[in-house]
Amino acid sequence: MTVTVPGIAARLADRPEAVALVESRGGTSRTTRRGELVRRCHHLAEALRDAGVRPGHKAVVMTRDAHDLTAVSYALGILGAVPVLIEPRAEVGRCLRDVAPDVFIGEPLAHLGRRALGWGRPHIGISLVTGPAPLPPGRRLPTRTPVGGAPPARLPEPDGDGPALIAFTSGSTGRPKGAEYHHSTLAGQLDALTALIGPRPDDVLLAGFLPVALLGPLLGLTTVAPAVNHLAPARTPPGELVAPMLRHRATVVLASPAVLTLIARHCARHGVTLPSVRQILSFGAPLRLRLVDALRRAVPDDAEILSVYGATECLPVSAIGDHELRAS
Known part of the structure; x- marks a missing residue:
């Protein structure tokens, strides 16, 4: 039986002018509306595809920037790739050995740690940097969605029940382990939270x-x-x-x-x-x-x-x- 669940863009399609995300830091706020977030995700999905990211690739995302974490993870989902989230307090090197990711996407500090400590060295074939900082060198994801011009192509989202996300436990109760979510798992979690909230x-x-x-x-x-x-x-x-x-x-x-x-x-x-x-x-x-x-x-x-x-x-x-x- 084929399981079909609503895609990310479909879930964000209503109320495009409503605020989706506010990142607050040091008394300042960065606001992203729902329609803007959809455009950003499709723009990032194109950039990820151009960088070689393909459906089924496991992609570690390590950034403390809520906007980048959300937009990049959604963009990976649109492509059919699998975001991998690792608790910063976990044993990152061991987690990367366990999951054997194809892609590493992160802020400059995460890349410096990866290079210094050899995280994921045998497996990672694509490395992409988020954020505007000049270091470390490497291929950067676009930090802003272009204004004007032709809108990005709407990439077809996966419509089955394949892997959607891998989230690692913190390791506070034992060795960190990666929990694999399928699309239906995430849909069920969203339904349960909707009923609760x-x-x-x-x-x-x-x-x-x-x-x-x-x-x-x-x-x-x-x-x-x-x-x-x-x-x-x-x-x-x-x-x-x-x-x-x-x-x-x-x-x-x-x-x-x-x-x-x-x-x-x-x-x-x-x-x-x-x-x-x-x-x-x-x-x-x-x-x-x-x-x-x-x-x-x-x-x-x-x-x-x-x-x-x-x-x-x-x-x-x-x-x-x-x-x-x-x-x-």
Whole structure:
């Protein structure tokens, strides 16, 4: 039986003027609308194809830039290639040996690490640099979509149920391993998150974990990606989290307890409340009642606080509200 799931461009086709992604860093924001993101993805897909990337190629994407991570991963999906996401805290060299990627796409720092440490040396045949920095030398992906002129060709997206994504676990509970998602797996995950969140037209999602920025626009949500320190989330300056929540009136927060603790402490220390928040989804570690109490003091009384259980291979599996958590 052939399984057909909606492609990336199809999921982004509605409301082209709506905001898809906001990257917030140091008090400044970079905003990308849904129609612009679709054009960017097709433009990048053409550039990737011209560089030799083909359907079925496994392509590691390593960048802290939420816009580049999202656009490049979507573009790879449009081509039928398979994005590979590796936790920055994982054993990157071992992960690359396990997955044997054909392509390495990343910011300059990732390439410097790859060259210095020999990551993926026997397997990687195509190396592409993201971002505007002049180093290291190498073939660069375009940093901007051309304005005017002929629009990029709409490449046909895969319509079966082949591999769509490989995401590595962090290694916090054992050796990192790559979880392979098929297109139907991702579609099911999006359906489960839609049922859990119940997206509203005016919702704004704060993505406290960088890969969540990939899912937000596909859920139809304006997604804010704050400047989280992904090597050590608990060391993130809390103002980098709370300021964009207030500026963009975040309604849904998806983050780990470590990130939520920073938010709650900042609010308590500075007497800040978060009146726009209607839902907090905590995942990645147990949600402690002390943190729930601190969050409750910052959000409206009717806001929903959920402890979400799942794993890299499947998220979400279950969710429990803080009132039920307290009674259990």
